[in-house]
Each structure stands twice: as structure tokens, then as C-alpha cells.
Amino acid sequence: MVVAGGSADVARMVIKIKCHDNFMFDQSIKKEFPIFNHHPDLVYLDSAATALKPQCVIDAMNKYYTEYSANVHRGIYALSNRATAAYEQAREDVASFIGAHPSEIIFTRNATEAINLVAYAWLRNHPLPFPLKGGGDGAVIGLSIAEHHSNIVPWQSVVKCQLSNVKGSTLRYLEVDANGELIIPDHYFESINFLALTHVSNVLGTVNPIKEIIKQAHEHHVPVLIDASQSVPHMKVDVGDLDCDFLVFSGHKLGGPTGIGVLYAKSSRLQEMEPFITGGDMIREVHRDYSVWNDVPHKFEAGTPHIAGAIGLAAAVNWLKSLGWNDIRKHEEAILSNISCQLSNVKFENRSASWQMKTENWILGPREIEKRSGLISFNFPNIHAHDVAQLLDEQNIAIRAGHHCAMPLHEYLGLVASCRASVWVYNTEEDVERLVVGIKSVQKRL
Amino acid sequence: MSMYREQILDHYKNPRNRGRLDDFTHYSGKVSNPLCGDEVEVWVQMSIVNCQLSNIVAIGFDGHGCAICIASASLLTEWAKEKEIQEVEQMTSETVTDLLGISLTPVRLKCALLVRDALREALSRGVIM
Numbered sequence: 363m364v365v366a367g368g369s370a371d372v373a374r375m376v377i378k379i380k381c382h383d384n385f386m387f388d389q390s391i392k393k394e395f396p397i398f399n400h401h402p403d404l405v406y407l408d409s410a411a412t413a414l415k416p417q418c419v420i421d422a423m424n425k426y427y428t429e430y431s432a433n434v435h436r437g438i439y440a441l442s443n444r445a446t447a448a449y450e451q452a453r454e455d456v457a458s459f460i461g462a463h464p465s466e467i468i469f470t471r472n473a474t475e476a477i478n479l480v481a482y483a484w485l486r487n488h489p490l491p492f493p494l495k496g497g498g499d500g501a502v503i504g505l506s507i508a509e510h511h512s513n514i515v516p517w518q519s520v521v522k523c524q525l526s527n528v529k530g531s532t533l534r535y536l537e538v539d540a541n542g543e544l545i546i547p548d549h550y551f552e553s554i555n556f557l558a559l560t561h562v563s564n565v566l567g568t569v570n571p572i573k574e575i576i577k578q579a580h581e582h583h584v585p586v587l588i589d590a591s592q593s594v595p596h597m598k599v600d601v602g603d604l605d606c607d608f609l610v611f612s613g614h615k616l617g618g619p620t621g622i623g624v625l626y627a628k629s630s631r632l633q634e635m636e637p638f639i640t641g642g643d644m645i646r647e648v649h650r651d652y653s654v655w656n657d658v659p660h661k662f663e664a665g666t667p668h669i670a671g672a673i674g675l676a677a678a679v680n681w682l683k684s685l686g687w688n689d690i691r692k693h694e695e696a697i698l699s700n701i702s703c704q705l706s707n708v709k710f711e712n713r714s715a716s717w718q719m720k721t722e723n724w725i726l727g728p729r730e731i732e733k734r735s736g737l738i739s740f741n742f743p744n745i746h747a748h749d750v751a752q753l754l755d756e757q758n759i760a761i762r763a764g765h766h767c768a769m770p771l772h773e774y775l776g777l778v779a780s781c782r783a784s785v786w787v788y789n790t791e792e793d794v795e796r797l798v799v800g801i802k803s804v805q806k807r808l
Numbered sequence: 809m810s811m812y813r814e815q816i817l818d819h820y821k822n823p824r825n826r827g828r829l830d831d832f833t834h835y836s837g838k839v840s841n842p843l844c845g846d847e848v849e850v851w852v853q854m855s856i857v858n859c860q861l862s863n864i865v866a867i868g869f870d871g872h873g874c875a876i877c878i879a880s881a882s883l884l885t886e887w888a889k890e891k892e893i894q895e896v897e898q899m900t901s902e903t904v905t906d907l908l909g910i911s912l913t914p915v916r917l918k919c920a921l922l923v924r925d926a927l928r929e930a931l932s933r934g935v936i937m
Binding site for chain 1: 874
């Protein structure tokens, strides 16, 4: 459903997309995902919300719970040592997955909590680095209109905060062009103190050129946080290469369990952070009136952590690495380009005489498949996204419909909702066929 | 069973009572569900007998939304016509789901109940003369 009044005409027809046929994985990969034993007919196209779990992740967590379920960092006995070793090995595996040092990896509940940790433990607590020339009080926080709510709301709460470090802070949004790509105005980096940016948009699918952006930001001494939730399942992300100050992601979007996420922070930034949540495990000494903090990263992991979650996440990243990034990318390009090609061939009858727009279907984001990753969002004139998703569900096809936790972006695009098909390694050529047949039947019925 | 049975599709494609009333005693304003962008407004003309509100003489709605939202608006406004105000005020979520004749998931129930919320809002706002 499209409404008038959007400030950018980003939604538009994809005219020509080259179809790739390099499908690297066939139906047999589904055998590694036990959910397909229970739902053999399922076409799962909502991996951007959460990915399905491979058996090896479930096995790793079960093994912890059944064979060495003990607490970490405190026991003298063998089981506790084994649990501690597995938990810290998980930290090493995750660190190596993104090219970091293990002491720079903090386990959180999810990307949202990781962003909040930076907002509370770093931005609110630390005197603003490099105040702006002629700037007012507080920080100017840069972000894009295409952020997920999780990378907007924590910064809004900084703006509302009355602490002297950040009182008077403001947000400065980057907008996107008609191809769904970021528009960076001249002198932008001179006008902000800090930048929080997504690597891949969870609605447009755009891969932002973050390496270049981080370089430019650093030239103006602007620290950068990258939300990598939508990129780490699909591409090699190396924090050393990117040189970002902070990077966050959720475990469940790359096949790991829910309830575990990651904050990467440069060790120099970690030194600037005060603990956010306090309690056990994050301390070295506790006295009646004061405590001494533990070393990083433990200083930021108060209480018994999600031990099984960290172990499951490590199993997921190791499994993903074993597939090979080149094959993953080739496969996803084949899936995405086939969805775009076939969707742009579905013609829609115009039922309402008052409908002013073209009746071809509409696809959001970059028309070049090389510039996008993981998903395709689309919209049909006069058919509400909910109806599309509901009718597809009747054919066991799971897509997302709504604003995908990106209301400011939808408002900017002049949309109230969109449909999103997001893919991962288990999606196949057959899934694309089923989606297209499904959409044709939706069009016929509504 | 499909949510999109024939009767619902008929009310979606050919909604009854769609359009603003020229003469009305009650108006809801725009009632919306920001999560999906659905928006409904309802106009009611109520007869007045012995200085008391009596029956719904005419009812109209307008708005945009999914098939369930629009079909519900069509069905509920049909149901409310001619009814006494007391009866309309006692409508529940079952009133709407019974009219639809399907079971709805919690998310979709909100789509179906938007028109009920709008009708309640119109009645609670008092008489516009």
C-alpha cells in the first residue's frame, strides 16, 4: 500500500536485472536444518528477522546442557573448568570470525543491547571526544534514515538525557537517494561527533560503503559504530580492515540461538567505557563500600552469562565459515536476481480507477544486485502488505509484512508498509518458483 | 481455512457503506493502527426520539487498509444499521469476528477491530449538531 506525501520517490519499478544462475546450494542443504523435517513444505523467506538453526548449533548447546552444564569463571571442579574453557573458546571463535581480539568481544543479549551498552557505558559517560568547532552543548549523533529502530531509539534516549556530558545532544540523519543509497552532504563529518550506521539496510537491502565512510569519519576524528546485524550472515566482515570503533550484531540472524549478541569495541574505546550493568562476575573485589572492576571484557558481562548461547553462536559462525563466503555470495546473488527478474514480470490489474501510479510491481532499494545483500522488499499497488503475507502463508511461504522496525524509513519513502523476502543459504531455486507462483495467485484473488 | 473466503473478498472488493455522510450526528475522526498504517473513520446519523438518541439511521466509513480491515468495516457498518444505540454500544470483539466467520491471529485481529474502535470513538465523542 502506497500513500501520497513521501519525501522521496524511492519505490520504483526495476526495469532490467540480469538473472544469475549460479545456485551453489541445492535442496540437500535443508537437511542440515531440522525445522524442515517438521515443515518439509516450508519456504522460509524471513531470515532477516531470524535465521533458521542448523543441527550443529542445537547439538553444541545440547552438549553443554547435557554433558558439562556448570557455571563459568568460578568453579574449582573439572566441569566448571570445561564450561569456562568452552565459553572463552566461543569468544575466541567469534573474535576470529570478525577479525578481532577476544578481549574486544563482549557478549550481550542481542545487537540492541550492544548498542545500548555503547550509548550508556561510553557516550553518556565519556567526555565528548573532539568537540565540534563552534558546536553547542552535547553531541551531534549522525545516523541514517534507513536505520532499524534499535539504532535510532537508544540515540534518541541520549538526546533526552540530562547528564552534563550529553545534555543538548541532537541527531543528524543521512537520507537515501532513489536507488536506496546514502546521500552524504558536503562537510557532513565535520558536523557530527559520532556516527552510528547500519552496514546493510534491513528494508532496502543496500550495502553501505562503510569502509570509505569510516575512513572519512576518522579523518575528522568521528568514532563510528556499525550495526552489522544484516551483514555478518552474508559476507566477510573484518573489523581490522574496516577500522570501526564499535560493531554490533545478533547471534540469531546467522543461525545462532536467540538471546546472544556481540559488541565489538576497539580496546582503546573499551578503556573509555564505564560498566553499565553491575553485579557478579564483572568485579575483582567487593568491599562494604566499594568494588574494583574486573578486566575487559568481563567488566561488561555482569551476572552468569548465556553460556549455552555463546557456545551455540560459536558453532554457528564456524559452520557459516565452512560454507565459504564466495559460495554464499554467489548463491544469494542467484536467488535475489531471480526474485527481482520474476517479480518484475508479474503484471497487476488495476482495480481502482483512482489509482494514479503505474501498475507494475515495485521493488525498493538498489537496482544493481551487486549493491544489495540478503533481501528484496516490494510493494504492490492497492494490495496491502498484510494481505500478501497472509495469502502466501496459506501456501506455506513465510515473508515479512509491515514496517520491519524501520518506521522513519517507511515514512520517508511515503509507505505505510512493505513486503520483504529475505534469504539465506537454505533458500533454493525451488523457493523462488514457489514465491513467484504464490504472488501470482495473490494477484488473482485480491 | 483461508481467511480470504468469498464473502470477505466480496466485502473487500465492493465495500458497503463506504463514503462520508452529508448529514451525521457522530463522527470518529481518523482512527489508525500505526503498526500497519491502516486508517478508518466512521460517520453515524442517529435518530433522536423524545430528546434521546435512538437508532442508527445511516452509517458510512472511509479509510484504507488490508482486506480484513476493509471487509470488517463493510460488515460491521451493515450490522449496525437500524440498530438501537444500546445494542451497538454493547458490541464486542466477537461481534466482529462472528460477522467475519473466521478465526484470526492476534495481529490480524487488530486489523478487524479497527472499525469497531472507530465506531466506539464516534459514539463516545457525543452528538455533533
